[in-house]
Amino acid sequence: xxxxxxxxxxxxxxxxxxxxxxxxxxxxxxxxxxxxxxxxxxxxxxxxxxxxxxxxxxxxxxxxxxxxxxxxxxxxxxxxxxxxxxxxxxxxxxxxxxxxxxxxxxxxxxxxxxxxxxxxxxxxxxxxxxxxxxxxxxxxxxxxxxxxxxxxxxxxxxxxxxxxxxxxxxxxxxxxxxxxxxxxxxxxxxxxxxxxxxxxxxxxxxxxxxxxxxxxxxxxxxxxxxxxxxxxxxxxxx
Numbered sequence: 682x683x684x685x686x687x688x689x690x691x692x693x694x695x696x697x698x699x700x701x702x703x704x705x706x707x708x709x710x711x712x713x714x715x716x717x718x719x720x721x722x723x724x725x726x727x728x729x730x731x732x733x734x735x736x737x738x739x740x741x742x743x744x745x746x747x748x749x750x751x752x753x754x755x756x757x758x759x760x761x762x763x764x765x766x767x768x769x770x771x772x773x774x775x776x777x778x779x780x781x782x783x784x785x786x787x788x789x790x791x792x793x794x795x796x797x798x799x800x801x802x803x804x805x806x807x808x809x810x811x812x813x814x815x816x817x818x819x820x821x822x823x824x825x826x827x828x829x830x831x832x833x834x835x836x837x838x839x840x841x842x843x844x845x846x847x848x849x850x851x852x853x854x855x856x857x858x859x860x861x862x863x864x865x866x867x868x869x870x871x872x873x874x875x876x877x878x879x880x881x882x883x884x885x886x887x888x889x890x891x892x893x894x895x896x897x898x899x900x901x902x903x904x905x906x907x908x909x910x911x912x913x914x915x916x917x918x919x
Contacts, residue, residue, distance in 0.1 A: 684906055690764040691773050691907040698770035699914065707771075708798030715797040715835060718807035722828045725814040729821040739822055743829030744860075745884055750830070751837045752879030752889040754802060759878070759900045762907060775799065776904050779871065780913065783845045796838030807831050837881035841867070844880070859884065875899035 698704050731739065759779075761772045787795070797803075810827055813819055843852045844867040856863040862880050870877035875893045879886045893899075 687762060687764070687907045688910045690769070691776075692911050694764040694769040694773035695777075695908075695911055698774050701770075704770050704774075708795075710798075711801055711804060712794050712796075712798035714804050715800055715807065716794065718804070718811060719828075719832050719835065722807065722810055722814060722831065725811070726821075726825050726828050729824065731821050731825055735822045735825070739825035739829055742826040743833055744882060746826065746830040747833035747837060748879045748881040748883065749885040749889065751834055751881060752885060753892070755878040755880065756889060756893050756897065760897055760904060762904055764907075771799075771801075773908070776908055777911075777913070779900070779905055780908055780911075784842050786846060789839055789842075792842050793835055793839055796842070797835045799838075800834060803831065803834055833881060837862075840882065841880040856882075874901040 758772070758775055761775075763769055764773050766772075784792070810824075810831060813827070814824060840862040843849075844856075844862040844864050852861060853864075855861040859882050862883055866877060866883045866886070867880065875897055876890050877883065877886055878889050878893060
């Protein structure tokens with residue numbers, strides 16, 4: 682399919698996204714589902730005692746898992762171009778994160794809710810975890826790890842937001858400590874091609890970069906060209 686046709690499909694998908702309230706309502710439903718499930722799972726695991734060492738192991742494992750999985754999802758989504766499918770408008774809107782140089786400034790709780798609405802894949806994962814939490818044979822450290830990873834998947838969106846929008850010393854300190862995404866590390870994703878997809882703390886970037894190089898060709902000569910003829914609504918411009 683030629684580039685001009687893809688650009689037409691992209692613009693048509695964005696017109697649907699902007700003019701049909703159902704797409705944005707769907708995002709709010711996904712956000713509410715994710716956050717409700719995260720809260721429920723926290724209540725479930727807090728009944729289990731794993732001690733300080735178990736907590737440290739669960740948090741460390743969750744950081745690696747959440748960074749890696751969300752990086753893989755980002756890698757896959759950056760290369761999706763099925764704009765005429767039912768989820769095409771959501772795909773097109775996602776690709777605009779490369780076009781917008783920064784987010785609109787907002788409070789972190791609002792960003793947590795809004796960005797959790799893009800994580801459609803997380804809902805079935807959290808539902809499976811809810812089922813797993815009722816299995817008496819499940820290892821409690823493993824359960825904590827998976828629950829924390831589910832929550833950190835939303836925290837990753839906050840980390841990404843701060844990497845774009847914040848110059849606060851505390852945020853820079855947390856990035857240097859390896860808890861959040863550093864600005865320079867994330868800048869590679871936008872300045873280069875097919876690299877630096879992870880966005881919680883970039884701990885697993887080298888592994889995801891290897892996968893990207895093996896299976897994908899990059900987005901700058903692909904999906905980034907699809908929005909070239911799309912004009913952002915005035916309300917979305919900085």
